[in-house]
Amino acid sequence: MATLKVTVWNEYRHERQNEKVASIYPQGIHHAIASHLIKNEALQVKTAVLDDPEHGLSDETLRDTDVLIWWGHMAHDEVQDEIVEKVRSRVLDGMGLIVLHSGHGSKIFQSLLGTKTGALKWRDDGEKERLWVIEHGHPIADGIGEYIEIPQEEMYGERFEIPAPDELVFVSWFEGGEIFRSGCCYRRGKGKLFYFRPGHETFPTYYHPDVLRVISNAVSWAAPTQGAAVSYGRVDPIEKIASAGGVR
Amino acid sequence: MATLKVTVWNEYRHERQNEKVASIYPQGIHHAIASHLIKNEALQVKTAVLDDPEHGLSDETLRDTDVLIWWGHMAHDEVQDEIVEKVRSRVLDGMGLIVLHSGHGSKIFQSLLGTKTGALKWRDDGEKERLWVIEHGHPIADGIGEYIEIPQEEMYGERFEIPAPDELVFVSWFEGGEIFRSGCCYRRGKGKLFYFRPGHETFPTYYHPDVLRVISNAVSWAAPTQGAAVSYGRVDPIEKIASAGGVR
């Protein structure tokens, strides 16, 4: 299997500003995720953070990325519009995108889906979450049990302002009484997009084996395909047109 | 049946700059469409054009519009971003939107769908188009035969850069050898969106009885619904949370 190039992007602010978050993710959420992914020899893994030059997402890096993973929260607004647009173009051109947790409110997620994806219910009380597999034949659920249980997480509740997913893989049950569409697949342009809910910065979610497995599975699923040729713009007719010309 | 308020928006430039277009639509494309819709007593119809103050789309007008019809082409870029954003918000909040023909490249269509909807194949040779009904039970196809034939139209061909429609009602056959997804339904936020392909300014398409009937049907289909209550943001738990609190 050819090598797949993955870039794990993280805002990387909470970890540097909040002691408790730092104690969970001392080298950042991106490092926790990347440390898992590099165990797979078929993956070539880089990280990038908000405060890198160009947010670590230069043209070269983007060109050289097959699947981009995105975690952001408190500084969505600091991501430059120009770079968001570059990421969006790469996705439409075939790069996979995995948006994690609070990344639902990011500019890149909103711009690709068109709705106000920041809107949902939430509660940061550290309650139990149980993600049920809805599509048990989906490759993103490979090797998972009937559900993933996370002892303590932030709650996200419906109504979540997304377009209906092309494929709905997980739905979460929360101890406090809510439910949420937690694993959502989209095909946009030539690219694939997966939203995966868990991962609040104050809980060790990105060390949970099943959460990591889903992220690994999603990387494989979102990998670019060769696909078919495509072109746009004015074209000559393939068949003879008998009709007289129109008013020009 | 309660009255439905429809605003027909038109760029209204071709008709004032090109004699041949003016000869077909002397009072503008918006006028041709509105003249048809007002025959239905259940509709209250207004028009608005690009060169009106605020493009004719003041806060008051938008608040007072149940379904907005959109035709634009040569001046997409002149539509102010702020007004696009207001229209988008109204759609997500429940207003219906019908985007016609070259409106596929408009800012409002792109911002609601998230893809580069301006990208497609085209040819302006005045060839025959035949729109086949794919979903014969869909209300947008009410009263139509098996297909709509238009003697001369501009061709649009796939690949059309849209997300897969929630419902695909029409697919066009073109004399020159192409096909196109010509009638596409989307649900975004609380609102409904219909894209309908025909309507190049150099052909009398908006006098075609079946084209007008589809637009009328789409107005009914896109009408706002009452729907369910919704709220967002932090919420208290409904059920008691037994878990100890997390790292805060």
Add this chain to the structure above:
Amino acid sequence: MATLKVTVWNEYRHERQNEKVASIYPQGIHHAIASHLIKNEALQVKTAVLDDPEHGLSDETLRDTDVLIWWGHMAHDEVQDEIVEKVRSRVLDGMGLIVLHSGHGSKIFQSLLGTKTGALKWRDDGEKERLWVIEHGHPIADGIGEYIEIPQEEMYGERFEIPAPDELVFVSWFEGGEIFRSGCCYRRGKGKLFYFRPGHETFPTYYHPDVLRVISNAVSWAAPTQGAAVSYGRVDPIEKIASAGGVR
């Protein structure tokens, strides 16, 4: 508005065999639902039960039904295949079908969807169910709050063996820890199909105002449309075929 003809079909066995069920629905589940629907003057409501001749679903009755509501459970196998096939044909030809609760295992539901729709998790412990609205702009959710709470119900849990719904309107949270796709819309042929989960015979669910409202809304949503003309079989070409004939 034209009158809509609704037939409420019920197996009507539990109510006659079990005292406790009889105490809740003395005249049967069909009667409870029909008694609500007849308050709407735009509806003309009939009932039919399994032990009627032809299960109360004669050709004439089916021809004269716009929307059929279906409740069955312990006697799915007693429904004659021939009548199932007639109902299926009517749905594909435009009749609306609303399948309630344990009707998920009925022959008619399975034959229209093609999967083993009887397969799901269940538990009959009388726990709390909360149905969250996922699509708050959907007409089936008209007038509902953010959720419907039912104090005691049978639990149904995923994986539910259905094709992914065309529209997912409700997802249930259960006290015991499961979730379920509780309101599922399908378009099949010219007809529309809605599955609605609540309604175990040992609980007074069909007196719950919001449950009744959803059923009413679903009746309106599932009403037949005029639609477009359709025909099948061999047809002559519309356009001239230049190619030489094939090997015949």
Add this chain to the structure above:
Amino acid sequence: MATLKVTVWNEYRHERQNEKVASIYPQGIHHAIASHLIKNEALQVKTAVLDDPEHGLSDETLRDTDVLIWWGHMAHDEVQDEIVEKVRSRVLDGMGLIVLHSGHGSKIFQSLLGTKTGALKWRDDGEKERLWVIEHGHPIADGIGEYIEIPQEEMYGERFEIPAPDELVFVSWFEGGEIFRSGCCYRRGKGKLFYFRPGHETFPTYYHPDVLRVISNAVSWAAPTQGAAVSYGRVDPIEKIASAGGVR
């Protein structure tokens, strides 16, 4: 890559009864397709035909098949219901199924989709077909140009009585004026299903390099996935249920 086991099933009647068909496919359509697939070392390919014992689809063969390809036409009715049911169960349990051309009217296709999939328009005049790629990022379109052109084929025209596909990969343009949804993906149970239109027995379509490439691509796409665990039936609550028990 692990070996994938493919069984190519063919009715194999036209080839033995019609000289012209025999001259195109002397060893049968199944042989033409299998001869292509075996060039791929990752595939292990068998064939089976209607007149084999158990139609060549014994329990053992089905258990040992990852992807089943199906071509049938004149003898759909001769396929035993019991074997159809076994194939359907295997698909719902994860086996991929590729239905070709006139297989749209087969019992297995109808039973998995639930609609009258035999209904469509047709014309056997040997006209030009052009299959346009709609989803250019889809793996089933890998390596294809913008369209596939087939000089002479039978025409199939809409309305085609299928549920809206989960993914629509190809749409055909026909010389005689019709269009058709030619490449349709479905996910049913744990299995995947692809319908591919071309392949009338009187034309050498299964020697066309792009048609063969699509079939190869579809085999890879339809391959079973590991997926998640699943179970059905009565389950104990995961969480404590506080509600008093219901009427039992």
